[in-house]
Amino acid sequence: xxxxxxxxxxxxxxxxxxxxxxxxxxxxxxxxxxxxxxxxxxxxxxxxxxxxxxxxxxxxxxxxxxxxxxxxxxxxxxxxxxxxxxxxxxxxxxxxxxxxxxxxxxxxxxxxxxxxxxxxxxxxxxxxxxxxxxxxxxxxxxxxxxxxxxxxxxxxxxxxxxxxxxxxxxxxxxxxxxxxxxxxxxxxxxxxxxxxxxxxxxxxxxxxxxxxxxxxxx
Ligand code: 5RP
Numbered sequence: 001x002x003x004x005x006x007x008x009x010x011x012x013x014x015x016x017x018x019x020x021x022x023x024x025x026x027x028x029x030x031x032x033x034x035x036x037x038x039x040x041x042x043x044x045x046x047x048x049x050x051x052x053x054x055x056x057x058x059x060x061x062x063x064x065x066x067x068x069x070x071x072x073x074x075x076x077x078x079x080x081x082x083x084x085x086x087x088x089x090x091x092x093x094x095x096x097x098x099x100x101x102x103x104x105x106x107x108x109x110x111x112x113x114x115x116x117x118x119x120x121x122x123x124x125x126x127x128x129x130x131x132x133x134x135x136x137x138x139x140x141x142x143x144x145x146x147x148x149x150x151x152x153x154x155x156x157x158x159x160x161x162x163x164x165x166x167x168x169x170x171x172x173x174x175x176x177x178x179x180x181x182x183x184x185x186x187x188x189x190x191x192x193x194x195x196x197x198x199x200x201x202x203x204x205x206x207x208x209x210x211x212x213x214x215x216x217x218x
């Protein structure tokens with residue numbers, strides 16, 4: 001099966017089980033960002049009667065949701081969410097993730113933190129034993145880019161500025177190459193201490209609750 005078809009299948013499986021058939025009744029749904037989530041958003045059209053509104057992790061997803069007639073709320077107006085569905089760039093056997101390939105990591109982490117259940121939808125290429133082959137995205141305050149990069153070099157990483165990309169929050173992204181992340185919670189905690197770091201694309205302290213790969217739930 002092609003990678004795109006597997007993404008679409010994961011999106012269909014999540015929509016059917018967690019929105020169509022699930023306990024999700026008339027609630028507000030958290031929606032992430034990326035090509036896999038785009039398939040999920042398209043699936044939501046058939047369950048519109050069950051969705052009061054959505055909270056989205058990016059301007060791109062908000063626009064797609066609104067085009068389908070789904071209201072998009074500010075998280076502050078929504079309160080706690082029952083369900084958040086998002087993709088990932090890498091996923092280990094403990095459902096810990098690398099995210100942020102689409103530069104939406106900060107809002108994604110906020111919406112995940114505000115949600116009772118985080119369902120992650122991926123294709124099989126995203127599954128790894130140890131996180132780190134995919135460069136780890138870190139959102140930084142622009143004036144702190146070099147400061148943060150030097151700290152990362154001191155920690156043994158190879159930082160590369162994602163030149164030309166500004167996040168929805170007006171910040172920049174550094175992608176860190178060369179790390180084999182044996183202790184994702186420890187690294188996430190350590191990176192969060194660096195002044196100028198807004199958000200780390202490691203979702204280890206709050207991993208996914210459910211991962212769907214194609215039509216398999218793990
Ligand atoms: C965006 C993300 C995405 O979830 C991640 O990049 C996966 O994207 P795709 O579904 O297009 O493979 O973290 O910041």
